[in-house]
Each structure stands twice: as structure tokens, then as C-alpha cells.
Amino acid sequence: MTQINNINGTAGSMNIDGIDLKNMSPFTAAALVQLEIAKTNKDTATQYINEMKAQNDRARQYMEEADKLRQLRSDPAYEKYNLPGSLDEMKSTLKDVSSVKNTYVTMEAQIAAGTLKPDKNGLYQLPAEADAKLRGFVDKAGHDNFENITRTADNSFDNYHFKSELDGGLKELEKYEAFLKEIIDIVENGDIPLEQFGNPIKLDNLNAIISSLEHQAENCNSDNQTQMVKLQD
DSSP states (O other), X not given: XXXXXXXXXXXXXXXXXXXXXXXXXXXXXXXXXHHHHHHHHHHXXXXXXXXXXXXXXXXXXXXXXXXXXXXXXXXXXXXXSOOOSSHHHHHHHHHHHHHHHHHHHHHHHHHHHTOSOOOTTSOEEOOHHHXXXXXXXXXXXXXXXXXXXXXXXXXXXXXXXXXXXXXXXXXXXXXXXXXXXXHHHHHHTTSSOGGGGTTTTOOSOHHXXXXXXXXXXXXXXXXXXXXXXXHHO
16 A cells, blocks of 8 residues: 655645645645655655665575586586685695695706706605695695605605606696685685685585575575565555
8 A cells, every 4th residue: 555655734734745735626636646646656666676676686696606616516626635624724725735836846947957966766855844744735635636746555655756756746736726726716705705604614515505595596586576566566
């Protein structure tokens, strides 16, 4: 039912926005009332339309976020690596991976320049600090993902490598580093709101997060249906 907000009545008078209806013809008064009703209807309809637009924008945002996670989820690397369980852990791991990768790059450059020589068995020794970091994240991410680094039969590894193993290990480190960066960027750039990952931030159940985003988009669409009924009324 339409409400007319600007009609005021006092003893002996009735007015719309200060215009006394009793001092004019019934036809003119009726016309003013109809104009006020039309204005009120327009304002109310505009409000509902704006709310529906906002809901549509939110629904679209949720679906875009879900699509980005689906794309990430479809990346074979997601199944390949055992990922750290939080953003902080992932950042810490990324620092270690980048540090070890830089050590590999430095060793490659030194080998090319002839300043780093192999031992009598043709092996190059990884520095102790880099080796310790390497063992830490390889153990967590999965030895099978670093075949050139974990080259022993029992899936363990030492800090001695042939030149070919350094080459292959560097490529493996670069792939892992790129994947960690991708996930961290998704979170930090706001592509996926932090609250979607919980507190602390968990990245080990993308399916549940995708379902949550889809549910929120459906809620927005449901609210819009309710607004549409109000708009029609």
C-alpha cells in the first residue's frame, strides 16, 4: 500500500508540502494527491532497484571469486604439493624456497664461470644453510615433487649433486616458488577476501570455500527475488 509522507493535517486544514487542500477545488486537490502518490511510488521503486543492483554486484563478485578458486583448484600443482596450512606458513616457506633457489642460481653461475669446482666424484656440495632450508620444505611439500633433489633410492637426499641435478633441481624450485606466489597473491591482492579462508587462514580445503561463495551468491539472488515482488507491488 502506498504511503504519502508529505501530507499534513491540522485542525481545519490539510496540506501537501504547505499547500492547503481545503482552499482549492476537489479536482485540483485530487490531482496533487495523485502526484504525491506517484512521487512516493517512484522513490520507493528506485530504492528497491538500487538494492537489487547492489545484490547483483555482490552475487557477481562471489561467483568471480569462486571461479578464481576453481581455476586454482584445477591446477595440477594443487594436488601435487602438500601445501602449508596458513598464509603465514606459506610466506615463510616461500622465503626459504626463494633463498635456496638463489643459492642454486649462484652455484650455476659459479660453475659456468669456473670458480666452483666439483669434487673427485663430479659432485657439487650445497651450503649447509641452504641444505637445511631445502630439507625443511621438501619434507613438507613431498619428496616426489623434487626428483632431482631427492635422488636416493630411499627418497632421502644429501647435499651433494651432479651438475644435471642442480639444473633439474633449480627448475623444480622455480615451479614450487611460482605456485606459492600465486596463492599468496590471490589472498593478499584481495581477489579472495581473507574472511573466506577462516582464522587462521586455511588454504587446504578449497572445495568448502567454493561452496560457501556459491551459497552466498544464491542468497543474493534469493534476496533479489523478494525485492522484485516488493517492486511489483
